[in-house]
Amino acid sequence: MAPQSSVPASSKGSWTSFLKSIASFNGDLSSLTAPPFILSTTSLTEYSAYWAEHPAVFVAPAKEADPAKRALLVLKWFLSTLHQQYCSRSEKLGSEKKPLNPFLGELFIGKWEGDAEVGETNLVSEQVSHHPPATAYAIRNEKNGVELQGYNAQKASFSSTILVKQIGHALYTLTPPGSEEKEQYLITLPNLHIESLIYGSPFVELEKSAKIVSSSGYVSKIDFSGKGWLSGKKNTFTASLFKESEGEKKPLYTVDGQWSDKFTIKDARSKDAIDSWSSKENPVTPLTLAPLEQQDLWESRRAWSDVAANIQKGDMDAVSGYKSRIENAQRELRSAEKQEGREWERRFFNRIDESGDSPQTQKLAKAADLAFETDKTGGIWRFDAQKAAGAQPPYHKVGGEGLGLTE
Numbered sequence: 198m199a200p201q202s203s204v205p206a207s208s209k210g211s212w213t214s215f216l217k218s219i220a221s222f223n224g225d226l227s228s229l230t231a232p233p234f235i236l237s238t239t240s241l242t243e244y245s246a247y248w249a250e251h252p253a254v255f256v257a258p259a260k261e262a263d264p265a266k267r268a269l270l271v272l273k274w275f276l277s278t279l280h281q282q283y284c285s286r287s288e289k290l291g292s293e294k295k296p297l298n299p300f301l302g303e304l305f306i307g308k309w310e311g312d313a314e315v316g317e318t319n320l321v322s323e324q325v326s327h328h329p330p331a332t333a334y335a336i337r338n339e340k341n342g343v344e345l346q347g348y349n350a351q352k353a354s355f356s357s358t359i360l361v362k363q364i365g366h367a368l369y370t371l372t373p374p375g376s377e378e379k380e381q382y383l384i385t386l387p388n389l390h391i392e393s394l395i396y397g398s399p400f401v402e403l404e405k406s407a408k409i410v411s412s413s414g415y416v417s418k419i420d421f422s423g424k425g426w427l428s429g430k431k432n433t434f435t436a437s438l439f440k441e442s443e444g445e446k447k448p449l450y451t452v453d454g455q456w457s458d459k460f461t462i463k464d465a466r467s468k469d470a471i472d473s474w475s476s477k478e479n480p481v482t483p484l485t486l487a488p489l490e491q492q493d494l495w496e497s498r499r500a501w502s503d504v505a506a507n508i509q510k511g512d513m514d515a516v517s518g519y520k521s522r523i524e525n526a527q528r529e530l531r532s533a534e535k536q537e538g539r540e541w542e543r544r545f546f547n548r549i550d551e552s553g554d555s556p557q558t559q560k561l562a563k564a565a566d567l568a569f570e571t572d573k574t575g576g577i578w579r580f581d582a583q584k585a586a587g588a589q590p591p592y593h594k595v596g597g598e599g600l601g602l603t604e
Contacts, residue, residue, distance in 0.1 A: 235399075236516075237286070237294030238505035240497045242305040244296070245322035245334035247282040248345055248367070250481035252309045252318045256341035259371040268415035269438055269450050269462070271369060271382050273474065275409060276419070276436065279456035280476040283389065283401040284432070293391065293399040297501055299324035299332060300527050300600075301541055304592060305497045307484040316340030320484065321545050321585065326350075326575030327527070331365070333546045335580035342372045348546075348578040349386060359391040359399075364573045366565075368558065373413075381412045383561035387421055392431075402431060403456065410565040412557055415449075416441050421456075432457035437465070441564065493590035500600055523600050544588050548576035 249255045254277050258270040287293045305322040315338070322334040325348065333348035347367030354360050363386035370381050387407040391399045403421040410416050419436040432455045437448035450471075454460025459475040486492070492499040500523070507515035534541060551559070551569055554577060562569070569577055 235295055236508050237296045238501075238508050239286075239294075240297040240299050240303065240305070240501055241330075242299045242303050242322045242324055242332055242497050244282070245305065245332060245336070246307065246320055246484050247285070248278055248334070249309065249318055249320065249336045250281050250484070251277055251479060252311045252338065252482055253315050254479075255318065255336070255345070256315055256338050256343045258369075259341045259343050260374065262374045264373070264411075264413045265415060265438075265440075265449055267371075267373065267380075268382075268409075268411050268413065268417065271411070272409060272417040272419075272436065272438055272450075272452065273462065273472065275384060275407075275417075276434075276452065276456060276460060277474055277476075277479070279403070280458075281481060283403060284457040284476075287400040293401055297504065298330065299327075299497070300500075300523055301325075301327040301531075302495055302544075302592075303497055303500060304493065304495050304544065307486045309482045309484055311338075311482070321580075323543060323545050325543050325546050325548070325578050329573050329575055331574040331578065333543075333578040333580070335545065335585070344370045344580075346370075346580040347384070348574060350574045352573060361389045361391070363388055364570050366562070366567055369409075381557055381561065383410050383558065383565050383567065384408070385565050385567055387419070392423070403434070408565045410441070410561045412561060414441050415439070416445075416564070418445060419452075430455055434460070493592050494600055495592050526600055543578075543584075544592050545580060545585050546578045547581050547584075549579055551577060553577075554579075 251274075254274045257274065258267045261267040261270055301324055303324040305320070307320050309318040309320075311317060317340070318336060318338040320334065320336050322332060325331055325333045329350055331348055331350040333346075335344065335346040337344045345367055347365060349363055349365035352362045352364060354362075365386060367384040367386070368381060369384060370379050372379050385408045387403045388405050389401050389403050392402050402423040404423065405421060407419045407421075408416065409419075415438060417436060417438045419434055421434045423431050423433065434453065434456050436452040437445060438450040438452075439445055439448045448465040450462060451465050452460055452462045454474075457476065459473065459477070461470050462472040462474075463470050486498065487496075489499055489502065494500060498505075503519040504516055504523075507513075507519065530541070550571070554562075571577060
């Protein structure tokens with residue numbers, strides 16, 4: 198049975214035209230103008246928060262002494278994030294929406310409050326490159342000594358549907374109990390495509406695979422498969438965790454289920470279920486943000502507030518006007534930088550080349566078959582704790598003029 202169309206009657210003509218423009222378009226699909234009903238009020242910089250909306254699961258690996266079980270808890274945490282990353286928006290809004298394209302220097306800053314055992318988990322997300330667009334993030338829990346940092350870009354193309362290649366990676370770091378040496382996990386990002394485009398109710402389906410490679414010698418491989426024409430369920434995956442020295446054919450643990458709903462973890466030797474996860478039974482912890490009037494002008498919610506308000510009202514003339522103010526001001530900043538021979542200063546991250554990365558990270562990247570593709574991300578981006586310690590609002594001396602706003 199075909200899904201019911203979510204396209205409002207008044208928008209069917211513009212949606213059909215949009216689909217035709219996608220099919221014949223060569224270039225960055227994010228530059229296409231989408232019909233109003235498919236526009237999101239949220240910037241891509243906010244998507245970094247999906248990594249840690251279950252803070253207790255995020256920090257759990259740091260409390261586990263056994264290295265294999267610790268690697269399993271990292272895998273469980275990663276799988277638990279997929280519902281939020283790729284499914285929560287369509288559940289909340291009825292379909293996947295086209296997010297706001299962040300401007301260079303855009304920031305999204307918040308924290309999750311935890312109990313005495315979990316403590317506070319902090320997030321900083323920054324748009325570190327605009328051409329090509331790339332977002333970097335760092336999520337830190339000092340109480341448990343856990344940090345996740347990474348960056349990502351997306352390359353979209355069309356072949357019967359929208360295909361999205363995710364470029365970048367994440368680095369999860371902890372200090373094992375009783376150890377002084379940090380342990381690192383490199384996480385590759387799955388590719389995806391958009392289902393149900395023709396009905397105007399698009400949703401994300403993951404495809405191919407992702408890997409988590411640990412400095413402790415364990416590897417997790419996750420294989421994604423969606424619903425087929427005749428059988429299967431959407432958002433299906435299988436995963437296995439094995440020692441790198443023993444190979445994939447000798448798994449220690451396996452996981453299977455639907456990343457959007459629930460999954461089961463099994464001991465690969467006994468076949469017994471030892472743990473499970475259900476997104477419905479594990480509500481997220483809300484991210485705490487500063488009140489809008491206290492946010493810096495470069496923070497997402499404040500910077501895009503007029504655009505978001507008018508998207509909600511359906512006033513697309515006003516949306517276009519407010520977006521143009523920001524875009525024109527950004528063009529003026531880039532022009533001034535070029536004339537003065539300087540580059541935009543990132544507040545929380547540094548750009549490095551592959552040779553400048555740590556030997557450990559380079560080793561993990563090789564084991565994960567990770568191609569950095571720096572031409573598509575503007576470089577390799579690493580969090581700078583010293584910069585972060587000195588970063589206080591207002592983050593940029595140019596003030597509101599850089600956003601087409603006034604103080």
